Amino acid sequence: MTFTVLTAEFSHESNTFSRCPADYAAFTDRGVRLGEDAISERGKANTPIAGFLDIGRPAGWRVIHAISATAQPSGPVTRDAFDRIAGVIVETAKAHAGEIEGVLLGLHGAMVTEFCEDGEGELLERIRAVLGPKVPIGITLDPHANVTRKMTELADIVVSYKTYPHVDVRETGKLAAGILQRAMAGEIRPMTLRAERPMLEEVNGGRTDIGPMVERIAKAKAYEKEAGVFAVSVNGGFGNADIHEVGPTVLVTCDGEHEKHQAFADALVEDMWQRRFEVVTPFLSVEDAVAEAKAYVAASGPLIIADYADNPGGGGYGDATGLLKGMIAAELEDACFGPIVDPEAAAELRKGTPGSTVSVRLGGKVDPEIGGGPLALTGTLVSVSDGAYIGDGPMLGGLRGNWGACAVLRVGDIEILVTTIRAQMTDLQQFRAFGINPAAKRVVGLKSMQHFRAAFEPIAGKVIVCDSGALCTPDLSKLPYKRVRRPMFPLDRNG
Numbered sequence: 001m002t003f004t005v006l007t008a009e010f011s012h013e014s015n016t017f018s019r020c021p022a023d024y025a026a027f028t029d030r031g032v033r034l035g036e037d038a039i040s041e042r043g044k045a046n047t048p049i050a051g052f053l054d055i056g057r058p059a060g061w062r063v064i065h066a067i068s069a070t071a072q073p074s075g076p077v078t079r080d081a082f083d084r085i086a087g088v089i090v091e092t093a094k095a096h097a098g099e100i101e102g103v104l105l106g107l108h109g110a111m112v113t114e115f116c117e118d119g120e121g122e123l124l125e126r127i128r129a130v131l132g133p134k135v136p137i138g139i140t141l142d143p144h145a146n147v148t149r150k151m152t153e154l155a156d157i158v159v160s161y162k163t164y165p166h167v168d169v170r171e172t173g174k175l176a177a178g179i180l181q182r183a184m185a186g187e188i189r190p191m192t193l194r195a196e197r198p199m200l201e202e203v204n205g206g207r208t209d210i211g212p213m214v215e216r217i218a219k220a221k222a223y224e225k226e227a228g229v230f231a232v233s234v235n236g237g238f239g240n241a242d243i244h245e246v247g248p249t250v251l252v253t254c255d256g257e258h259e260k261h262q263a264f265a266d267a268l269v270e271d272m273w274q275r276r277f278e279v280v281t282p283f284l285s286v287e288d289a290v291a292e293a294k295a296y297v298a299a300s301g302p303l304i305i306a307d308y309a310d311n312p313g314g315g316g317y318g319d320a321t322g323l324l325k326g327m328i329a330a331e332l333e334d335a336c337f338g339p340i341v342d343p344e345a346a347a348e349l350r351k352g353t354p355g356s357t358v359s360v361r362l363g364g365k366v367d368p369e370i371g372g373g374p375l376a377l378t379g380t381l382v383s384v385s386d387g388a389y390i391g392d393g394p395m396l397g398g399l400r401g402n403w404g405a406c407a408v409l410r411v412g413d414i415e416i417l418v419t420t421i422r423a424q425m426t427d428l429q430q431f432r433a434f435g436i437n438p439a440a441k442r443v444v445g446l447k448s449m450q451h452f453r454a455a456f457e458p459i460a461g462k463v464i465v466c467d468s469g470a471l472c473t474p475d476l477s478k479l480p481y482k483r484v485r486r487p488m489f490p491l492d493r494n495g
Contacts, residue, residue, distance in 0.1 A: 014112035015315020018075035048106025051173020109145020121150030160233035206236025313424035320371025338417030349407035371470030379411035389433035393455035
């Protein structure tokens with residue numbers, strides 16, 4: 001039997017403390033692609049749609065792909081952007097109502113809009129209004145999702161990635177699609193159970209390479225072998241969202257024995273609560289990180305310094321200057337740094353001639369009080385570019401990316417990648433495409449929390465992480481929450 005399946009990808013992680021809203025241009029920066037164009041671009045990479053097709057093609061599905069749209073984490077999604085992108089999905093559903101037998105959506109799970117706290121729930125509600133309650137809907141989520149009750153009520157199948165860095169996006173799409181196939185065939189009637197605790201996020205940010213999440217994921221995978229269990233999702237949550245339903249969840253997508261499966265979900269999320277004080281990632285000050293870099297002797301690879309707090313992948317502005325200022329002041333040798341997101345400086349540098357001496361005010365312009373103000377620098381303009389690259393690492397392999405207008409500036413013995421578009425460092429090609437070989441450097445400064453590890457740990461002699469005090473500081477108690485439910489850990493330490 002051939003099934004007709006509506007698919008789409010609509011993803012955004014919304015940091016409600018950011019001054020930069022996710023307007024439609026923010027989505028076009030990353031690429032908004034429709035129908036077959038989206039499948040051609042993304043259908044063979046580490047993406048949800050690739051996983052959907054891994055099941056759909058051999059099963060003979062008629063796939064109707066509406067749109068693929070994602071933007072860098074930032075402030076809430078504007079009404080215009082949400083309505084335009086969600087509108088494509090809803091109108092596609094309307095055009096094929098009566099034909100569609102299943103829906104698969106590649107979402108994030110932490111989308112906040114200007115007009116509601118639950119972007120995914122709003123999208124699902126609009127789709128249900130068109131297709132009704134009986135058409136099975138499956139969604140994939142990032143494990144940094146803040147999964148709301150509405151999401152699990154409106155989606156039958158909810159499956160989150162199990163790795164951070166997220167190298168299993170395609171695999172997760174495949175799992176969700178396999179469950180949907182069985183649901184459409186009438187073999188199962190899946191639903192998703194949810195358990196939560198009053199925490200802003202899992203204490204280690206959901207790291208799955210080390211720490212207690214390793215054991216939790218192992219338990220989740222083992223439980224997926226139980227009768228009637230199709231997927232277990234362990235979500236660390238996204239604490240930079242000031243919303244009522246923020247925080248970690250455990251989900252079980254299942255059929256039958258709900259009491260047993262709910263008890264398993266509660267036990268797993270209770271483990272997050274009981275171990276909420278365990279920290280596995282030591283965060284250095286900028287001063288201590290730079291001092292270690294100064295003394296570092298490269299034996300088996302460079303020292304990687306990740307600025308966790310200015311991670312564009314968590315909504316950071318990418319223009320914090322604290323770490324770069326420290327590296328320059330220490331006169332580090334054989335080093336590189338990137339990105340520093342500064343459209344104004346990038347445009348100015350693009351006018352220069354490579355090899356010339358240039359002066360520029362760099363970074364610290366979105367909010368000078370967060371992560372340091374602009375740096376007045378003079379250096380050598382190494383190169384200018386349109387910013388295009390193609391990833392070749394575990395996360396971005398085969399996917400096109402773009403920094404926008406960008407330049408490489410050498411100050412002392414530090415090569416600095418200056419970009420227009422915000423993005424975190426997740427792939428070596430984000431440096432290499434612009435003439436910087438991070439594997440050959442002694443010190444590499446970059447902006448990312450955890451995703452950099454997939455590509456950069458294999459070349460590193462050592463990795464350290466610093467807190468520059470920027471918007472994504474790991475100390476969430478410093479942020480001005482107003483809408484989260486209380487008590488809430490760590491805002492209420494004994495809550």
